[in-house]
Amino acid sequence: MRAMHRRRYALLLETTGNEVSLFPFLSIFLCVMGVLSFLNLINSAIAPSKVMLVGDVAQGYKTAYQILCLPEGMVTVPPLKRLPELQQAPGGQAGELVQLMQQRQAQRTKLAEKLENLASVATEPEDEAVLPLLQEIDKINRLARERKILYEEFILFGIYPDGGSVYHKIRAVLLKHPELGIGVGMEPLNTNWRLSLAEE
């Protein structure tokens, strides 16, 4: 009888001893799901949205050179994604293109560190700062035409509230140089919209 009890007990231990109880996991799982969902809701409501500006162009080859207009000044976001394709196409001035690409990469890297505080990297839109930027875009566009690459940069203004005066200063420089033939797009941005550096 005692042996039978021992066998039964051993069998009971065998069948029940190593089972994993799911109850603690499920209870914690549901609690955490509820808390995370709540946190997500709160986060969505109060956190700034990221915004990626892209030009709505039928041709599909125009690429935006973004200029964000803040009350503190302008922040430039040069495109980079398709420049290697331009640089690899046969044609002169390859060295200049490489240098330009390196400058733009450095600019974007610096900007990536300051996405949460763009005002800290905003610069005054003086003519001496704006005109070289326009000439750079013009040079890229000319090089693309010479190398028969379907690529053209245009300026895309993202205008934050109270950034209108910055926009007008830059636009005045553009209007003084119609020979550059640079296209323009513009969009009003909300105060809590933050830039996304992802390129299409």
Added chain:
Amino acid sequence: MKQLLNVNSLTDIVSNSVGILIIFAVLNIAHESGKTHQVDVPLEHETEHLPAFFIVKDDAIVYLEPERVFFNAMAQARQGNADAGETFDLGYMRLQGEMHPTLEFIIRPKDTVHWHDISELDEPDSPLLQTLDSLDKEKQYAYFFVYDEADLETGAGSGYAMFRRTRAYLKEHGLQSGWRPVDADNPPHFCFWDDEAVCNNYAPSYRAGE
């Protein structure tokens, strides 16, 4: 009897931790990917259409009826009430005019008391919607002067919200639109006697809906 090592607690804790981390990672990825909005911004382009001008300030909008605004201005000028730098009442929607040496004809709103409110966009057959519907999409496009001055902390005060909604309505109804930000230093202005691009640059940038 031999004491077996009980791994129940360890297994529970490990499975809880792994499960929570997986859930957290999935939620984070879903949350981050959903929070980047792509805003399509059209380009300015040439058009044969004529502009219909609007001014947008705070959550209000006013249509600049050419017969009322421009003719009133010319009448004031003929009467000698529109000397350079002096403001005069346009007798329309609390707007004032000013002749400027380079900007030519400037419009400044005194206030938006009689303007159309943003709520009219939600009311069928409201005066604002009647005005927007009266535009001829075959011959006209809408051009907005949007005041961008806002409370820097709350973002309130700029005309952006009103402009976006009006633009969206027009796009649904087949009308192109363009805009520029304006403020006290860069007010809405028109050049009647100057063809320079610096002055007359009202181009549509948003194409109409298909």
